[in-house]
Amino acid sequence: MPATAVKPATTECADPGAPDHEVLIVGTGFSGLGMAIKLKQMGMSDFLIIDKADSVAGTWRENTYPGCACDVPSHMYSYSFEPNPDWSQMYAPQAEIKNYLERCTDKYGLRDHLVLGTKATGADWDESAGLWRCRGQGPEGEVSLTARFLVSGIGGLHVPSEPDFPGIENFDGTVFHSAKWNQDYDLTGKRVAVVGTGASAIQFVPEIQPTVRKLDLYQRTAPWVLPKLDRRIPKVERALYRRFPSTQRAYRVALYWFLELVVLRAIKGERFGRLAEKLGRKNLERQVADPVKRRRLTPNYEFGCKRMLMSNTYYRALGEPNADVITDGIAEIRANSIVDSGGVEREVDAIILGTGFDTQAMATSVALRGVGGKLLGDEWAQSGIQAHRGTMVAGYPNLFFLLGPNTGLGHNSVVFMIERQIELAMKAISEAGRRGPGVSVAPTVSAQRAFNDRVQDELRDAVWSRGTCQSWYLDSHGRNITLWPGATWQFRNELTEIRLDEYEFAAPEQPAAAENRITAAVAA
Numbered sequence: 060m061p062a063t064a065v066k067p068a069t070t071e072c073a074d075p076g077a078p079d080h081e082v083l084i085v086g087t088g089f090s091g092l093g094m095a096i097k098l099k100q101m102g103m104s105d106f107l108i109i110d111k112a113d114s115v116a117g118t119w120r121e122n123t124y125p126g127c128a129c130d131v132p133s134h135m136y137s138y139s140f141e142p143n144p145d146w147s148q149m150y151a152p153q154a155e156i157k158n159y160l161e162r163c164t165d166k167y168g169l170r171d172h173l174v175l176g177t178k179a180t181g182a183d184w185d186e187s188a189g190l191w192r193c194r195g196q197g198p199e200g201e202v203s204l205t206a207r208f209l210v211s212g213i214g215g216l217h218v219p220s221e222p223d224f225p226g227i228e229n230f231d232g233t234v235f236h237s238a239k240w241n242q243d244y245d246l247t248g249k250r251v252a253v254v255g256t257g258a259s260a261i262q263f264v265p266e267i268q269p270t271v272r273k274l275d276l277y278q279r280t281a282p283w284v285l286p287k288l289d290r291r292i293p294k295v296e297r298a299l300y301r302r303f304p305s306t307q308r309a310y311r312v313a314l315y316w317f318l319e320l321v322v323l324r325a326i327k328g329e330r331f332g333r334l335a336e337k338l339g340r341k342n343l344e345r346q347v348a349d350p351v352k353r354r355r356l357t358p359n360y361e362f363g364c365k366r367m368l369m370s371n372t373y374y375r376a377l378g379e380p381n382a383d384v385i386t387d388g389i390a391e392i393r394a395n396s397i398v399d400s401g402g403v404e405r406e407v408d409a410i411i412l413g414t415g416f417d418t419q420a421m422a423t424s425v426a427l428r429g430v431g432g433k434l435l436g437d438e439w440a441q442s443g444i445q446a447h448r449g450t451m452v453a454g455y456p457n458l459f460f461l462l463g464p465n466t467g468l469g470h471n472s473v474v475f476m477i478e479r480q481i482e483l484a485m486k487a488i489s490e491a492g493r494r495g496p497g498v499s500v501a502p503t504v505s506a507q508r509a510f511n512d513r514v515q516d517e518l519r520d521a522v523w524s525r526g527t528c529q530s531w532y533l534d535s536h537g538r539n540i541t542l543w544p545g546a547t548w549q550f551r552n553e554l555t556e557i558r559l560d561e562y563e564f565a566a567p568e569q570p571a572a573a574e575n576r577i578t579a580a581v582a583a
């Protein structure tokens with residue numbers, strides 16, 4: 060880490076025209092690292108990547124629960140420009156994905172650009188200088204720096220959602236969220252309550268069920284769980300990918316179209332969805348004999364409304380005699396027990412929250428002030444979280460959200476989406492650079508509105524909003540702020556070109572005093 064990379068907080072304004080760095084990237088997951096790699100490849104080395112954690116890899120550093128793995132095939136859930144022939148499983152475990160991101164950090168020489176243990180807290184757009192004044196909290200206190208461009212890669216599934224159950228403060232046992240797994244706590248022989256039945260819970264429940272004395276699963280809604288087409292990738296296949304990279308590329312293409320043509324159809328198409336429901340019911344019936352448990356585990360909503368889950372072991376684990384599925388809500392937590400809304404009290408030693416993430420934290424966790432000092436969190440509180448093409452926001456020049464609003468997927472790899480957004484960001488940065496030193500770029504209000512109206516129109520009639528469907532994809536107004544409504548190739552088409560009439564370019568009042576490095580990189 061360069062010692063001078065982040066300056067201590069100061070009120071001094073040394074040179075209003077020249078930023079400390081051309082680009083500041085926040086976050087070291089697939090988004091932040093991907094952006095950094097592409098900047099380097101463009102010949103731009105004046106960037107800094109900060110992360111509040113002490114190591115890279117984002118999601119895949121944070122989530123260390125037993126059984127943690129991706130649920131999109133690894134050959135697709137990785138950068139297109141950095142294939143990994145050595146994935147050991149169709150759905151690689153957490154440690155392998157973390158190692159992959161660590162390797163990318165080394166291979167592309169990103170370590171010198173990293174400032175870890177530093178949390179971004181806010182950034183203000185300085186209109187006259189045409190740069191972002193950014194604030195953060197580092198190990199030695201407050202830090203500040205300026206950057207021409209700001210890239211947010213802070214992740215949509217990053218801040219754990221931890222419900223405040225009545226009486227939880229009185230609990231004498233251990234409580235932790237799946238994203239903050241307590242590795243020091245031995246679950247062997249314990250009475251464990253698991254709250255939630257989302258993508259993380261269905262991975263760790265089968266791992267802990269054989270070792271715990273009692274497993275009480277508190278379920279609000281039963282997910283659709285389909286068989287997981289997982290397999291170990293044999294050494295010979297890995298060798299083939301290594302020796303003939305084109306075979307791996309072909310495999311990725313096949314996976315891509317399977318996910319787009321089959322899985323997306325199952326989620327969005329009613330006829331395909333009914334077939335998927337049949338498959339889910341069979342999966343349940345094959346593994347759970349007890350009719351009461353089966354009834355409780357049968358979803359009561361249309362397939363696709365919530366995230367589709369896959370597991371070959373979840374139902375089997377819940378079918379075991381030491382596991383119970385409780386559908387009454389949690390009314391109270393006492394020193395050694397949980398009381399459900401039916402008045403039944405069950406003793407527990409530990410509570411594991413599989414309650415997912417605060418998907419709206421993106422709006423407020425870094426306080427961003429744009430043109431005229433407007434606070435983005437306030438604007439989004441009124442308009443709903445939205446961005447132009449999921450990436451840029453009118454009134455907030457030179458700001459890019461990777462995995463921003465409406466770029467999430469239920470059927471394919473979000474790394475594909477991140478890469479498209481990075482391409483758009485690079486084009487916007489180049490276009491601004493081409494126009495001269497310090498020129499900034501932001502989408503117009505009308506372009507952003509037109510884009511979001513179109514996206515919301517498409518989402519309105521889709522499975523995620525149909526009938527009584529409720530999920531974490533929706534905000535408190537029932538607006539889907541999370542998902543991209545269509546196929547990922549349609550997203551690619553939307554972002555392939557930067558349509559210049561959708562953007563405003565502005566020169567700062569005080570042009571850059573130093574050589575504009577973006578302009579130089581573009582010229583080179």
Ligand SMILES: Cc1cc2nc3c(=O)[nH]c(=O)nc-3n(C[C@H](O)[C@H](O)[C@H](O)COP(=O)(O)OP(=O)(O)OC[C@H]3O[C@@H](n4cnc5c(N)ncnc54)[C@H](O)[C@@H]3O)c2cc1C
Pocket residue numbers: 085086087088089090091109110111112115116117118119122127128129130131136177178179180212213214215216217259424425461462471472473474
């Ligand atoms: C358990 C789990 C499994 C998943 N599996 C899949 C899958 O199979 N397929 C799929 O497509 N998606 C999956 N996802 C979604 C996953 O989040 C994305 O695929 C991807 O990892 C997001 O990358 P990111 O870089 O945008 O964000 P993250 O990986 O979340 O990284 C964000 C980084 O920003 C840092 N950060 C946050 N706030 C600040 C701040 N204020 N200042 C400084 N640093 C900050 C964090 O410390 C973190 O390192 C999964 C998510 C989870 C939780």
